[in-house]
Amino acid sequence: MKIAVIVKTDFSNSKVYTTHRSKVTYHTDDLFLSQTDKNAIEYALQWIKVNDGTIDAYTFEDGVLADRVLHEALAMGVNKATKITGVDIHDPLQSNEIATKFAKYLKENCDYDLILTGDNPETDVISAALAQKMNINYYDHVSQIDTSFKFETELGKGKIRGQFKLPAVISVLDSINTPHLPSFINLRDALETKLNIVKWDLKHVKDSSDIVADQRKQKKVIFDLSQDPEAVKELVDELKKDGILK
Amino acid sequence: MKPVYYIQIEDKNVDEGHNTSTLAGLKSNLDDKIQTLVLSNHGQDLKDKYSKSSVDTVIYDNEKFGLTDFDDIIAAVKKFLSTKEDYLVVLDDSNLGNSLASRIAAAMNIPFVSHVEELKASPNSYTVSRHIAGSKAIRETPLKSAAAVTVSFNGILDESGKAKTKIVKWELSSRDEYAYIPNENSGNDLAYAKVVVAGGKGLQDADGFKPLEELADKLDASVAATKAVTDQGWVDKSKMVGISNLTISPDVYYAFGIAGAVQHTAGMDKSKHIIAVNTDKSAPIFKLAQYGIIGDANKVIDQLINLL
Numbered sequence: 001m002k003i004a005v006i007v008k009t010d011f012s013n014s015k016v017y018t019t020h021r022s023k024v025t026y027h028t029d030d031l032f033l034s035q036t037d038k039n040a041i042e043y044a045l046q047w048i049k050v051n052d053g054t055i056d057a058y059t060f061e062d063g064v065l066a067d068r069v070l071h072e073a074l075a076m077g078v079n080k081a082t083k084i085t086g087v088d089i090h091d092p093l094q095s096n097e098i099a100t101k102f103a104k105y106l107k108e109n110c111d112y113d114l115i116l117t118g119d120n121p122e123t124d125v126i127s128a129a130l131a132q133k134m135n136i137n138y139y140d141h142v143s144q145i146d147t148s149f150k151f152e153t154e155l156g157k158g159k160i161r162g163q164f165k166l167p168a169v170i171s172v173l174d175s176i177n178t179p180h181l182p183s184f185i186n187l188r189d190a191l192e193t194k195l196n197i198v199k200w201d202l203k204h205v206k207d208s209s210d211i212v213a214d215q216r217k218q219k220k221v222i223f224d225l226s227q228d229p230e231a232v233k234e235l236v237d238e239l240k241k242d243g244i245l246k
Numbered sequence: 247m248k249p250v251y252y253i254q255i256e257d258k259n260v261d262e263g264h265n266t267s268t269l270a271g272l273k274s275n276l277d278d279k280i281q282t283l284v285l286s287n288h289g290q291d292l293k294d295k296y297s298k299s300s301v302d303t304v305i306y307d308n309e310k311f312g313l314t315d316f317d318d319i320i321a322a323v324k325k326f327l328s329t330k331e332d333y334l335v336v337l338d339d340s341n342l343g344n345s346l347a348s349r350i351a352a353a354m355n356i357p358f359v360s361h362v363e364e365l366k367a368s369p370n371s372y373t374v375s376r377h378i379a380g381s382k383a384i385r386e387t388p389l390k391s392a393a394a395v396t397v398s399f400n401g402i403l404d405e406s407g408k409a410k411t412k413i414v415k416w417e418l419s420s421r422d423e424y425a426y427i428p429n430e431n432s433g434n435d436l437a438y439a440k441v442v443v444a445g446g447k448g449l450q451d452a453d454g455f456k457p458l459e460e461l462a463d464k465l466d467a468s469v470a471a472t473k474a475v476t477d478q479g480w481v482d483k484s485k486m487v488g489i490s491n492l493t494i495s496p497d498v499y500y501a502f503g504i505a506g507a508v509q510h511t512a513g514m515d516k517s518k519h520i521i522a523v524n525t526d527k528s529a530p531i532f533k534l535a536q537y538g539i540i541g542d543a544n545k546v547i548d549q550l551i552n553l554l
Contacts, residue, residue: 017383024383092359092387099352122379125348125358132352140348141341152427155342156438157262160314162424209387214377222532225541232549235521235539243271243364244400244498244519244537245465 001053002110003044005078006117006127007069008061008089010034019213031065033072036118038179040172041076043145044116050147056080056110060089060098067195074190075182082196091209092125097202099129105198106134115169127171137168143175247279247367248392250334252301253323253346256286257313260426265338266299267440267466271399272336273301275365283326285319287311289413300407306416313342314424320349322416327354332392334372339398351394358394359387365397400441400497402465402554436485439468441498444487444514446472448503448524448543452480457547458502464554467500472510488513503543506531523547 009031044055057073070081131138144152153160223231239245255263282303289307296303337343351358362374371390443462471481488510499517522535523543
Protein backbone atom coordinates (compact mmCIF):
# COMPACT_ATOMS: atom_id res chain seq x y z
CA MET A 1 0.00 0.00 0.00
CA LYS A 2 1.52 3.33 -1.06
CA ILE A 3 -0.06 6.43 0.45
CA ALA A 4 0.63 10.11 -0.21
CA VAL A 5 -0.54 12.85 2.14
CA ILE A 6 -0.69 16.47 0.95
CA VAL A 7 -0.02 18.61 4.01
CA LYS A 8 -0.37 22.31 4.70
CA THR A 9 -0.64 24.86 7.46
CA ASP A 10 -3.77 25.60 9.46
CA PHE A 11 -4.95 28.62 7.55
CA SER A 12 -8.15 29.21 9.52
CA ASN A 13 -6.44 31.53 12.01
CA SER A 14 -7.66 35.11 11.50
CA LYS A 15 -4.35 36.45 12.86
CA VAL A 16 -2.36 35.12 9.87
CA TYR A 17 -3.22 38.22 7.84
CA THR A 18 -3.44 41.58 9.58
CA THR A 19 -4.17 44.90 7.95
CA HIS A 20 -3.34 48.52 8.64
CA ARG A 21 -5.04 50.94 6.23
CA SER A 22 -4.11 49.57 2.79
CA LYS A 23 -1.20 47.46 4.02
CA VAL A 24 -1.57 43.71 4.48
CA THR A 25 0.95 41.81 6.61
CA TYR A 26 1.41 38.04 6.51
CA HIS A 27 2.44 36.37 9.78
CA THR A 28 3.87 32.86 9.74
CA ASP A 29 4.71 32.45 13.44
CA ASP A 30 1.42 30.74 14.39
CA LEU A 31 1.17 28.51 11.33
CA PHE A 32 1.72 24.80 11.93
CA LEU A 33 0.55 21.51 10.42
CA SER A 34 -3.24 21.69 10.09
CA GLN A 35 -5.44 19.59 12.36
CA THR A 36 -7.16 17.83 9.44
CA ASP A 37 -3.79 16.91 7.90
CA LYS A 38 -2.83 15.31 11.22
CA ASN A 39 -6.08 13.33 10.97
CA ALA A 40 -5.16 12.31 7.41
CA ILE A 41 -1.70 11.12 8.53
CA GLU A 42 -3.21 9.20 11.45
CA TYR A 43 -5.60 7.45 9.06
CA ALA A 44 -2.69 6.61 6.72
CA LEU A 45 -0.82 5.11 9.71
CA GLN A 46 -3.86 2.90 10.46
CA TRP A 47 -3.79 1.63 6.85
CA ILE A 48 -0.13 0.64 6.83
CA LYS A 49 -0.51 -0.98 10.25
CA VAL A 50 -3.11 -3.28 8.68
CA ASN A 51 -1.73 -3.67 5.15
CA ASP A 52 1.97 -2.66 5.34
CA GLY A 53 3.25 0.04 3.05
CA THR A 54 4.74 3.52 3.08
CA ILE A 55 3.51 7.07 3.55
CA ASP A 56 4.98 10.04 1.67
CA ALA A 57 4.17 13.63 2.55
CA TYR A 58 4.08 16.49 0.02
CA THR A 59 3.59 20.18 0.60
CA PHE A 60 3.17 23.21 -1.64
CA GLU A 61 3.77 25.62 1.24
CA ASP A 62 6.53 28.18 0.94
CA GLY A 63 9.90 28.51 2.75
CA VAL A 64 9.96 27.94 6.49
CA LEU A 65 6.33 26.80 6.52
CA ALA A 66 7.11 23.92 4.16
CA ASP A 67 9.95 22.73 6.42
CA ARG A 68 7.78 23.11 9.51
CA VAL A 69 4.77 21.10 8.29
CA LEU A 70 6.95 18.38 6.74
CA HIS A 71 9.00 17.97 9.93
CA GLU A 72 5.76 17.65 11.90
CA ALA A 73 4.50 15.05 9.40
CA LEU A 74 7.78 13.10 9.67
CA ALA A 75 7.55 13.17 13.46
CA MET A 76 4.07 11.65 13.24
CA GLY A 77 5.44 8.68 11.25
CA VAL A 78 5.56 9.68 7.59
CA ASN A 79 8.44 7.92 5.74
CA LYS A 80 9.48 10.53 3.18
CA ALA A 81 8.83 14.25 2.81
CA THR A 82 8.92 16.41 -0.32
CA LYS A 83 8.41 20.13 -0.73
CA ILE A 84 7.36 21.56 -4.05
CA THR A 85 8.48 25.15 -4.54
CA GLY A 86 7.66 27.91 -7.02
CA VAL A 87 3.86 27.73 -6.71
CA ASP A 88 1.16 29.62 -4.80
CA ILE A 89 -1.24 26.96 -3.54
CA HIS A 90 -3.58 29.65 -2.17
CA ASP A 91 -4.17 31.24 -5.58
CA PRO A 92 -7.18 29.62 -7.31
CA LEU A 93 -5.82 30.70 -10.68
CA GLN A 94 -2.82 28.37 -10.23
CA SER A 95 -4.78 25.33 -9.03
CA ASN A 96 -5.31 23.63 -12.39
CA GLU A 97 -1.68 24.06 -13.40
CA ILE A 98 -0.49 22.74 -10.02
CA ALA A 99 -2.86 19.75 -10.27
CA THR A 100 -1.69 18.99 -13.84
CA LYS A 101 2.01 19.12 -12.93
CA PHE A 102 1.52 17.19 -9.70
CA ALA A 103 -0.50 14.45 -11.45
CA LYS A 104 2.28 14.11 -14.05
CA TYR A 105 4.95 14.05 -11.33
CA LEU A 106 3.13 11.35 -9.34
CA LYS A 107 2.52 9.21 -12.44
CA GLU A 108 6.19 9.38 -13.38
CA ASN A 109 7.68 8.89 -9.93
CA CYS A 110 5.33 6.81 -7.82
CA ASP A 111 2.08 4.98 -8.12
CA TYR A 112 -0.04 5.75 -5.08
CA ASP A 113 -3.08 3.70 -4.06
CA LEU A 114 -4.38 6.49 -1.88
CA ILE A 115 -3.80 10.25 -1.78
CA LEU A 116 -5.07 11.90 1.41
CA THR A 117 -5.38 15.50 2.44
CA GLY A 118 -7.02 17.41 5.28
CA ASP A 119 -10.12 19.38 4.39
CA ASN A 120 -9.41 23.12 4.41
CA PRO A 121 -11.69 25.70 2.79
CA GLU A 122 -8.78 28.01 1.97
CA THR A 123 -6.60 25.57 0.03
CA ASP A 124 -8.79 22.73 -1.15
CA VAL A 125 -9.12 23.63 -4.77
CA ILE A 126 -6.53 21.21 -6.16
CA SER A 127 -7.88 17.91 -4.76
CA ALA A 128 -10.72 17.44 -7.27
CA ALA A 129 -8.54 18.59 -10.17
CA LEU A 130 -5.78 16.17 -9.11
CA ALA A 131 -8.21 13.22 -9.05
CA GLN A 132 -9.55 14.24 -12.47
CA LYS A 133 -6.07 14.53 -14.03
CA MET A 134 -5.05 11.14 -12.57
CA ASN A 135 -8.39 9.62 -13.58
CA ILE A 136 -8.97 8.21 -10.08
CA ASN A 137 -11.86 8.44 -7.60
CA TYR A 138 -12.48 11.51 -5.47
CA TYR A 139 -14.22 11.77 -2.07
CA ASP A 140 -14.36 15.03 -0.12
CA HIS A 141 -15.67 16.35 3.22
CA VAL A 142 -15.21 12.81 4.57
CA SER A 143 -16.38 12.78 8.20
CA GLN A 144 -16.14 9.03 8.95
CA ILE A 145 -13.85 6.48 7.33
CA ASP A 146 -12.34 3.10 8.18
CA THR A 147 -9.92 0.67 6.58
CA SER A 148 -12.72 -1.55 5.27
CA PHE A 149 -13.57 1.09 2.63
CA LYS A 150 -16.66 2.48 4.40
CA PHE A 151 -16.98 6.27 4.43
CA GLU A 152 -19.39 9.12 5.14
CA THR A 153 -19.35 12.52 3.44
CA GLU A 154 -20.75 15.45 5.40
CA LEU A 155 -23.29 17.61 3.56
CA GLY A 156 -25.45 20.40 5.00
CA LYS A 157 -28.49 18.57 6.35
CA GLY A 158 -27.30 15.00 6.02
CA LYS A 159 -24.52 12.73 4.90
CA ILE A 160 -23.69 10.39 2.04
CA ARG A 161 -22.74 6.90 3.15
CA GLY A 162 -21.05 4.29 0.98
CA GLN A 163 -17.94 2.30 0.12
CA PHE A 164 -14.96 3.99 -1.50
CA LYS A 165 -12.82 2.49 -4.24
CA LEU A 166 -9.06 2.73 -4.65
CA PRO A 167 -7.12 4.42 -6.13
CA ALA A 168 -8.58 7.61 -4.77
CA VAL A 169 -7.99 11.15 -3.57
CA ILE A 170 -9.76 11.67 -0.23
CA SER A 171 -10.07 14.90 1.76
CA VAL A 172 -10.95 14.29 5.40
CA LEU A 173 -12.50 16.26 8.27
CA ASP A 174 -11.19 16.24 11.84
CA SER A 175 -13.99 13.92 12.99
CA ILE A 176 -12.40 10.80 11.43
CA ASN A 177 -10.03 10.06 14.32
CA THR A 178 -7.87 11.51 17.11
CA PRO A 179 -4.27 11.94 15.99
CA HIS A 180 -1.47 10.88 18.33
CA LEU A 181 1.10 13.36 19.60
CA PRO A 182 4.63 12.69 18.30
CA SER A 183 7.30 12.02 20.94
CA PHE A 184 10.22 14.42 21.51
CA ILE A 185 12.60 11.76 20.15
CA ASN A 186 10.56 11.54 16.94
CA LEU A 187 10.47 15.33 16.66
CA ARG A 188 14.25 15.51 17.11
CA ASP A 189 14.82 12.80 14.49
CA ALA A 190 12.37 14.50 12.09
CA LEU A 191 14.26 17.80 12.35
CA GLU A 192 17.44 15.99 11.23
CA THR A 193 15.75 14.27 8.27
CA LYS A 194 16.61 15.64 4.84
CA LEU A 195 13.66 16.93 2.82
CA ASN A 196 13.33 16.31 -0.93
CA ILE A 197 12.89 19.47 -2.98
CA VAL A 198 11.11 19.70 -6.32
CA LYS A 199 11.33 23.07 -8.09
CA TRP A 200 8.59 24.21 -10.43
CA ASP A 201 8.16 27.39 -12.38
CA LEU A 202 4.64 28.69 -12.99
CA LYS A 203 5.67 32.08 -14.39
CA HIS A 204 3.70 31.30 -17.56
CA VAL A 205 0.45 31.54 -15.55
CA LYS A 206 -0.13 35.24 -16.26
CA ASP A 207 -3.18 36.06 -14.14
CA SER A 208 -2.98 36.00 -10.39
CA SER A 209 -5.08 36.90 -7.37
CA ASP A 210 -4.34 39.96 -5.26
CA ILE A 211 -4.53 40.26 -1.52
CA VAL A 212 -5.84 43.66 -0.46
CA ALA A 213 -6.96 45.22 2.80
CA ASP A 214 -10.68 45.62 3.46
CA GLN A 215 -10.83 49.33 4.23
CA ARG A 216 -14.59 49.53 4.54
CA LYS A 217 -15.61 50.67 8.00
CA GLN A 218 -18.25 48.64 9.88
CA LYS A 219 -21.49 50.51 9.38
CA LYS A 220 -23.95 51.40 12.11
CA VAL A 221 -27.26 52.68 10.78
CA ILE A 222 -29.99 53.07 13.40
CA PHE A 223 -33.24 54.90 12.58
CA ASP A 224 -35.76 56.24 15.07
CA LEU A 225 -39.37 55.55 14.09
CA SER A 226 -40.73 58.25 16.42
CA GLN A 227 -38.58 60.91 14.73
CA ASP A 228 -38.79 59.56 11.20
CA PRO A 229 -42.04 57.99 9.90
CA GLU A 230 -40.17 56.75 6.80
CA ALA A 231 -37.65 54.80 8.91
CA VAL A 232 -38.72 51.35 7.69
CA LYS A 233 -38.51 52.34 4.03
CA GLU A 234 -35.11 53.95 4.64
CA LEU A 235 -33.90 50.77 6.37
CA VAL A 236 -35.04 48.63 3.41
CA ASP A 237 -33.28 51.01 0.97
CA GLU A 238 -30.12 50.85 3.06
CA LEU A 239 -30.20 47.03 3.19
CA LYS A 240 -30.71 46.89 -0.58
CA LYS A 241 -27.89 49.37 -1.19
CA ASP A 242 -25.50 47.25 0.89
CA GLY A 243 -26.51 44.00 -0.84
CA ILE A 244 -28.08 42.47 2.27
CA LEU A 245 -31.55 42.53 0.76
CA LYS A 246 -31.76 42.11 -3.01
CA MET B 247 -20.83 40.38 -19.85
CA LYS B 248 -20.31 36.62 -20.06
CA PRO B 249 -23.26 34.37 -19.26
CA VAL B 250 -23.79 32.87 -15.81
CA TYR B 251 -25.19 29.38 -15.22
CA TYR B 252 -26.58 28.70 -11.77
CA ILE B 253 -26.77 24.98 -10.90
CA GLN B 254 -29.53 23.63 -8.64
CA ILE B 255 -30.13 20.07 -7.45
CA GLU B 256 -33.78 19.16 -6.86
CA ASP B 257 -34.17 15.70 -5.36
CA LYS B 258 -37.75 15.38 -4.05
CA ASN B 259 -36.50 13.07 -1.26
CA VAL B 260 -33.73 15.39 0.00
CA ASP B 261 -34.10 18.91 1.40
CA GLU B 262 -30.84 20.41 0.16
CA GLY B 263 -29.17 21.48 -3.07
CA HIS B 264 -31.62 24.25 -4.01
CA ASN B 265 -31.82 27.81 -2.76
CA THR B 266 -33.99 30.53 -4.26
CA SER B 267 -32.48 33.32 -2.15
CA THR B 268 -29.07 32.84 -3.82
CA LEU B 269 -30.81 32.87 -7.21
CA ALA B 270 -32.55 36.13 -6.29
CA GLY B 271 -29.27 37.66 -5.11
CA LEU B 272 -27.54 36.61 -8.34
CA LYS B 273 -30.38 37.93 -10.46
CA SER B 274 -30.23 41.37 -8.92
CA ASN B 275 -26.44 41.43 -9.51
CA LEU B 276 -26.43 40.10 -13.05
CA ASP B 277 -29.88 40.78 -14.46
CA ASP B 278 -30.48 39.08 -17.83
CA LYS B 279 -27.26 37.14 -18.17
CA ILE B 280 -28.21 34.37 -15.79
CA GLN B 281 -29.74 31.00 -16.62
CA THR B 282 -30.59 28.20 -14.19
CA LEU B 283 -29.75 24.56 -14.82
CA VAL B 284 -31.73 22.20 -12.58
CA LEU B 285 -30.87 18.50 -12.15
CA SER B 286 -34.03 16.85 -10.94
CA ASN B 287 -36.20 13.77 -10.44
CA HIS B 288 -39.53 15.66 -10.52
CA GLY B 289 -39.22 18.16 -13.35
CA GLN B 290 -42.93 18.64 -14.04
CA ASP B 291 -43.57 19.67 -10.40
CA LEU B 292 -40.81 22.29 -10.63
CA LYS B 293 -41.81 23.89 -13.92
CA ASP B 294 -44.14 26.42 -12.30
CA LYS B 295 -41.68 27.34 -9.54
CA TYR B 296 -38.87 28.12 -11.98
CA SER B 297 -41.04 29.83 -14.60
CA LYS B 298 -42.09 32.31 -11.87
CA SER B 299 -38.43 33.00 -11.01
CA SER B 300 -37.97 35.35 -14.01
CA VAL B 301 -34.81 33.41 -14.86
CA ASP B 302 -34.74 31.13 -17.91
CA THR B 303 -34.35 27.56 -16.75
CA VAL B 304 -33.40 24.20 -18.23
CA ILE B 305 -34.52 21.21 -16.13
CA TYR B 306 -32.71 17.90 -16.72
CA ASP B 307 -35.22 15.35 -15.55
CA ASN B 308 -35.04 11.65 -14.74
CA GLU B 309 -37.29 10.15 -12.07
CA LYS B 310 -34.53 7.73 -10.96
CA PHE B 311 -32.04 10.54 -10.27
CA GLY B 312 -30.85 11.08 -6.69
CA LEU B 313 -28.65 13.73 -5.07
CA THR B 314 -25.85 11.19 -4.54
CA ASP B 315 -25.42 10.63 -8.30
CA PHE B 316 -22.46 13.00 -8.54
CA ASP B 317 -21.05 11.42 -11.73
CA ASP B 318 -24.35 11.94 -13.55
CA ILE B 319 -24.59 15.54 -12.34
CA ILE B 320 -21.07 16.31 -13.59
CA ALA B 321 -21.71 14.55 -16.93
CA ALA B 322 -24.96 16.54 -17.46
CA VAL B 323 -23.33 19.88 -16.60
CA LYS B 324 -20.37 19.05 -18.84
CA LYS B 325 -22.72 18.24 -21.73
CA PHE B 326 -24.70 21.43 -21.11
CA LEU B 327 -21.52 23.56 -21.13
CA SER B 328 -19.82 21.74 -24.02
CA THR B 329 -21.19 24.13 -26.66
CA LYS B 330 -20.38 27.23 -24.63
CA GLU B 331 -17.03 28.98 -24.61
CA ASP B 332 -16.92 31.63 -21.96
CA TYR B 333 -19.10 31.45 -18.86
CA LEU B 334 -19.32 31.50 -15.10
CA VAL B 335 -20.74 28.43 -13.34
CA VAL B 336 -22.26 29.30 -9.96
CA LEU B 337 -23.29 26.99 -7.13
CA ASP B 338 -24.31 27.60 -3.52
CA ASP B 339 -21.59 27.97 -0.94
CA SER B 340 -22.34 24.76 0.98
CA ASN B 341 -20.54 21.42 1.33
CA LEU B 342 -22.66 20.04 -1.51
CA GLY B 343 -22.15 23.13 -3.68
CA ASN B 344 -18.40 23.16 -3.10
CA SER B 345 -18.11 19.40 -3.77
CA LEU B 346 -19.97 19.71 -7.06
CA ALA B 347 -18.32 22.96 -8.15
CA SER B 348 -14.81 21.56 -7.59
CA ARG B 349 -15.71 18.49 -9.67
CA ILE B 350 -17.30 20.58 -12.44
CA ALA B 351 -14.24 22.85 -12.55
CA ALA B 352 -11.96 19.79 -12.71
CA ALA B 353 -14.04 18.19 -15.48
CA MET B 354 -14.09 21.43 -17.51
CA ASN B 355 -10.44 22.30 -16.69
CA ILE B 356 -11.40 25.77 -15.45
CA PRO B 357 -10.45 27.61 -12.23
CA PHE B 358 -12.62 27.22 -9.15
CA VAL B 359 -13.02 29.89 -6.48
CA SER B 360 -14.96 28.86 -3.37
CA HIS B 361 -16.74 30.93 -0.67
CA VAL B 362 -17.10 34.04 -2.87
CA GLU B 363 -18.64 36.98 -1.01
CA GLU B 364 -18.69 39.58 -3.78
CA LEU B 365 -18.97 39.28 -7.54
CA LYS B 366 -18.20 42.33 -9.71
CA ALA B 367 -19.02 42.22 -13.40
CA SER B 368 -17.18 44.10 -16.13
CA PRO B 369 -17.74 43.79 -19.90
CA ASN B 370 -15.47 40.78 -20.46
CA SER B 371 -14.67 39.40 -17.06
CA TYR B 372 -15.69 39.04 -13.43
CA THR B 373 -13.71 39.82 -10.31
CA VAL B 374 -14.63 37.74 -7.29
CA SER B 375 -13.51 38.38 -3.74
CA ARG B 376 -13.69 36.92 -0.26
CA HIS B 377 -12.15 37.55 3.15
CA ILE B 378 -9.25 35.28 4.09
CA ALA B 379 -9.89 33.15 7.18
CA GLY B 380 -12.08 35.74 8.89
CA SER B 381 -9.40 38.45 8.69
CA LYS B 382 -9.68 41.94 7.19
CA ALA B 383 -7.59 40.80 4.21
CA ILE B 384 -9.46 40.11 0.98
CA ARG B 385 -8.37 37.84 -1.87
CA GLU B 386 -9.47 39.34 -5.18
CA THR B 387 -9.41 37.00 -8.16
CA PRO B 388 -9.95 38.21 -11.73
CA LEU B 389 -11.79 35.66 -13.88
CA LYS B 390 -11.05 36.51 -17.52
CA SER B 391 -12.08 33.14 -18.95
CA ALA B 392 -14.55 30.40 -17.95
CA ALA B 393 -14.61 29.62 -14.22
CA ALA B 394 -16.68 28.05 -11.43
CA VAL B 395 -17.51 29.76 -8.15
CA THR B 396 -19.60 29.11 -5.04
CA VAL B 397 -21.46 32.07 -3.55
CA SER B 398 -23.71 32.91 -0.63
CA PHE B 399 -26.10 35.72 -1.58
CA ASN B 400 -29.44 36.70 -0.14
CA GLY B 401 -32.44 38.04 -1.93
CA ILE B 402 -36.16 37.79 -2.43
CA LEU B 403 -37.26 36.26 -5.68
CA ASP B 404 -39.89 38.29 -7.53
CA GLU B 405 -42.38 35.51 -8.24
CA SER B 406 -44.56 37.65 -10.47
CA GLY B 407 -42.22 37.15 -13.41
CA LYS B 408 -42.44 34.69 -16.27
CA ALA B 409 -39.45 32.89 -17.72
CA LYS B 410 -38.84 30.18 -20.28
CA THR B 411 -38.61 26.75 -18.66
CA LYS B 412 -37.56 23.74 -20.70
CA ILE B 413 -37.60 20.14 -19.50
CA VAL B 414 -34.98 17.84 -21.04
CA LYS B 415 -35.11 14.07 -20.59
CA TRP B 416 -31.84 12.87 -19.14
CA GLU B 417 -30.14 9.46 -19.34
CA LEU B 418 -28.36 8.28 -16.21
CA SER B 419 -25.26 6.12 -16.36
CA SER B 420 -24.69 3.02 -14.23
CA ARG B 421 -24.79 4.38 -10.72
CA ASP B 422 -22.78 3.89 -7.54
CA GLU B 423 -24.63 2.65 -4.48
CA TYR B 424 -24.51 5.56 -2.08
CA ALA B 425 -27.15 6.38 0.50
CA TYR B 426 -28.21 9.82 1.70
CA ILE B 427 -28.84 9.87 5.47
CA PRO B 428 -30.55 13.02 6.84
CA ASN B 429 -29.17 14.47 10.08
CA GLU B 430 -31.27 14.05 13.21
CA ASN B 431 -32.23 17.73 13.35
CA SER B 432 -32.48 18.21 9.58
CA GLY B 433 -36.22 18.94 9.92
CA ASN B 434 -35.43 22.11 11.86
CA ASP B 435 -34.67 24.63 9.12
CA LEU B 436 -33.49 27.15 11.67
CA ALA B 437 -30.19 25.32 12.17
CA TYR B 438 -29.31 25.77 8.46
CA ALA B 439 -31.12 29.01 7.56
CA LYS B 440 -29.25 31.79 5.81
CA VAL B 441 -31.80 34.37 6.93
CA VAL B 442 -33.46 34.29 10.36
CA VAL B 443 -36.25 36.50 11.74
CA ALA B 444 -36.34 36.25 15.52
CA GLY B 445 -38.92 37.55 17.94
CA GLY B 446 -38.72 38.38 21.65
CA LYS B 447 -41.18 39.39 24.32
CA GLY B 448 -41.43 42.77 22.61
CA LEU B 449 -43.92 41.13 20.22
CA GLN B 450 -46.23 41.04 23.27
CA ASP B 451 -48.16 37.78 22.69
CA ALA B 452 -48.39 34.61 20.57
CA ASP B 453 -50.46 36.47 17.95
CA GLY B 454 -47.49 38.79 17.41
CA PHE B 455 -45.66 35.86 15.81
CA LYS B 456 -48.19 35.46 12.98
CA PRO B 457 -47.02 38.59 11.12
CA LEU B 458 -43.43 37.49 11.86
CA GLU B 459 -44.11 34.19 10.09
CA GLU B 460 -45.57 36.11 7.15
CA LEU B 461 -42.42 38.23 7.00
CA ALA B 462 -40.30 35.08 7.17
CA ASP B 463 -42.15 33.75 4.10
CA LYS B 464 -41.41 36.97 2.22
CA LEU B 465 -37.72 36.84 3.15
CA ASP B 466 -37.38 33.06 2.63
CA ALA B 467 -36.25 32.99 6.27
CA SER B 468 -36.70 30.81 9.34
CA VAL B 469 -38.45 31.99 12.50
CA ALA B 470 -36.54 31.97 15.80
CA ALA B 471 -37.37 33.11 19.31
CA THR B 472 -35.80 33.91 22.66
CA LYS B 473 -36.06 31.64 25.71
CA ALA B 474 -38.56 34.04 27.33
CA VAL B 475 -40.88 33.49 24.36
CA THR B 476 -40.58 29.70 24.18
CA ASP B 477 -41.03 29.47 27.98
CA GLN B 478 -44.37 31.26 27.52
CA GLY B 479 -45.32 28.66 24.90
CA TRP B 480 -45.81 31.27 22.13
CA VAL B 481 -43.37 29.38 19.88
CA ASP B 482 -42.09 25.80 19.88
CA LYS B 483 -38.93 25.20 21.97
CA SER B 484 -37.01 23.89 18.93
CA LYS B 485 -37.02 27.50 17.64
CA MET B 486 -35.15 28.85 20.67
CA VAL B 487 -31.81 30.50 19.90
CA GLY B 488 -29.36 30.89 22.75
CA ILE B 489 -27.18 28.99 25.18
CA SER B 490 -30.03 26.66 26.18
CA ASN B 491 -30.63 25.41 22.62
CA LEU B 492 -29.35 26.42 19.17
CA THR B 493 -26.25 28.41 18.25
CA ILE B 494 -26.54 29.70 14.71
CA SER B 495 -24.56 31.95 12.36
CA PRO B 496 -26.84 32.96 9.48
CA ASP B 497 -25.96 35.59 6.88
CA VAL B 498 -28.74 37.90 8.13
CA TYR B 499 -30.40 37.94 11.58
CA TYR B 500 -33.41 40.17 12.21
CA ALA B 501 -34.11 40.66 15.94
CA PHE B 502 -37.62 42.04 16.61
CA GLY B 503 -38.50 43.03 20.16
CA ILE B 504 -35.37 41.35 21.55
CA ALA B 505 -33.44 43.25 24.21
CA GLY B 506 -30.25 41.24 23.72
CA ALA B 507 -29.58 39.34 26.95
CA VAL B 508 -26.31 37.43 26.77
CA GLN B 509 -28.21 34.10 27.10
CA HIS B 510 -29.73 34.88 23.68
CA THR B 511 -26.90 36.72 21.94
CA ALA B 512 -24.46 33.86 22.69
CA GLY B 513 -26.49 31.87 20.17
CA MET B 514 -26.52 34.43 17.34
CA ASP B 515 -23.63 36.90 17.72
CA LYS B 516 -21.64 35.20 14.91
CA SER B 517 -24.31 36.24 12.37
CA LYS B 518 -22.84 38.15 9.43
CA HIS B 519 -25.40 41.00 9.53
CA ILE B 520 -27.62 41.82 12.51
CA ILE B 521 -30.67 44.07 12.17
CA ALA B 522 -32.41 45.02 15.43
CA VAL B 523 -35.79 46.58 16.17
CA ASN B 524 -36.60 47.60 19.75
CA THR B 525 -38.37 50.42 21.55
CA ASP B 526 -35.50 50.81 24.03
CA LYS B 527 -32.58 52.60 22.37
CA SER B 528 -30.24 51.49 25.17
CA ALA B 529 -31.04 47.76 24.64
CA PRO B 530 -27.82 45.67 24.38
CA ILE B 531 -28.92 44.26 21.00
CA PHE B 532 -28.10 47.63 19.40
CA LYS B 533 -24.44 47.16 20.38
CA LEU B 534 -24.31 44.08 18.14
CA ALA B 535 -26.54 45.39 15.34
CA GLN B 536 -25.21 47.10 12.22
CA TYR B 537 -28.71 48.26 11.25
CA GLY B 538 -31.75 48.95 13.34
CA ILE B 539 -34.87 50.87 14.14
CA ILE B 540 -35.83 52.29 17.52
CA GLY B 541 -39.55 51.65 17.55
CA ASP B 542 -42.39 49.17 18.06
CA ALA B 543 -41.41 45.82 16.52
CA ASN B 544 -45.02 44.94 15.61
CA LYS B 545 -45.45 48.16 13.60
CA VAL B 546 -42.09 47.67 11.85
CA ILE B 547 -42.97 44.07 10.91
CA ASP B 548 -46.29 45.21 9.39
CA GLN B 549 -44.56 47.95 7.39
CA LEU B 550 -41.86 45.54 6.19
CA ILE B 551 -44.52 43.07 4.98
CA ASN B 552 -46.15 45.86 2.97
CA LEU B 553 -42.85 47.08 1.54
CA LEU B 554 -41.35 43.74 0.44
